[in-house]
Amino acid sequence: MTASETVAGGVHAVRVPMHGGGLPYSLAYLVEDDRGGVLVVDPGSPGWEGVRTVIAAVEALGRRPSDVSGIVLTHLHADHAGGAAALREATGAPVLMHAREAEALTAIRHGLPAPDLEGWGVPAERRAELAAVATAPAAPDLARPDDVLADGDLLDVPGRRLRVLWTPGHTPGSLCLRDEDAGLVFTGDHVLPTVNSGLGLGGPTATNPIADYLASLDRVAGLGGLALPGHEHPFSGLADRCAALAEHHLRRSREVAAHPGGTVWEVASALTWTGGWRNLAPFPRLSTLSQTALHLAFLAA
Numbered sequence: 001m002t003a004s005e006t007v008a009g010g011v012h013a014v015r016v017p018m019h020g021g022g023l024p025y026s027l028a029y030l031v032e033d034d035r036g037g038v039l040v041v042d043p044g045s046p047g048w049e050g051v052r053t054v055i056a057a058v059e060a061l062g063r064r065p066s067d068v069s070g071i072v073l074t075h076l077h078a079d080h081a082g083g084a085a086a087l088r089e090a091t092g093a094p095v096l097m098h099a100r101e102a103e104a105l106t107a108i109r110h111g112l113p114a115p116d117l118e119g120w121g122v123p124a125e126r127r128a129e130l131a132a133v134a135t136a137p138a139a140p141d142l143a144r145p146d147d148v149l150a151d152g153d154l155l156d157v158p159g160r161r162l163r164v165l166w167t168p169g170h171t172p173g174s175l176c177l178r179d180e181d182a183g184l185v186f187t188g189d190h191v192l193p194t195v196n197s198g199l200g201l202g203g204p205t206a207t208n209p210i211a212d213y214l215a216s217l218d219r220v221a222g223l224g225g226l227a228l229p230g231h232e233h234p235f236s237g238l239a240d241r242c243a244a245l246a247e248h249h250l251r252r253s254r255e256v257a258a259h260p261g262g263t264v265w266e267v268a269s270a271l272t273w274t275g276g277w278r279n280l281a282p283f284p285r286l287s288t289l290s291q292t293a294l295h296l297a298f299l300a301a
């Protein structure tokens, strides 16, 4: 894929560089309507580099920044939503996200409560550093939405039927968009072609994110057509990929289930992690503990 590539009629994928993460870029999508407007799905990383990349791609279509009609966010993570405030400033277009994601964004911005580290069996000398990462206010630059979306909403994109699908799991208010006529599904980080996205990465929820995620996979598995994910590359075979993702998470649950009676700390330390376990920095260590706690709660339910 070059910097911007047409992936379907009137739909263009733009690689927005990421710096310092495990992935090289996120994908923003430009969706042309039949009245000269352009909807942007996920402008990408914070800062002007990403916004300039998106605007250059808009201009390459012969449109102006003022032709951007809306900015839809699949979820609140900075590699997708980070550029929204700057793109709104540059275009005047409103920012839209799922109502539940807007709530999660507010909670994260204020700083989340620390998890029960003692109850997780975290050794006393490790609790302070983990609590500090868990409660640090984050996402100060992310745009507050101008309006919120609900499951089943049709976006106002003349000439297209773009339907909102609420697909919680990766975050509480993750959404996918389905172009019902063109057979496209914008999947954000809900379904990526080879990367297995983490779950429960948008603050505490009343429901278990693993159960939510499995249900959300079912929602999109049967849609068919071309999947337009938030990283990597467009792909077909959504049903097979959803099945593989479900199996990946269920396999993890089975690994966790093989350590009955252990604390979160004990179980996490017995599992295999990509970055190892012993020398993890506080943030990835908190992430391993959180994922383990989710699986234990999922199994208990």
Ligand SMILES: [Zn+2]
Binding pocket: 075, 077, 170, 189
């Ligand atoms: Zn994400």
Ligand SMILES: [Zn+2]
Binding pocket: 026, 077, 079, 080, 189, 230, 231
């Ligand atoms: Zn992402």
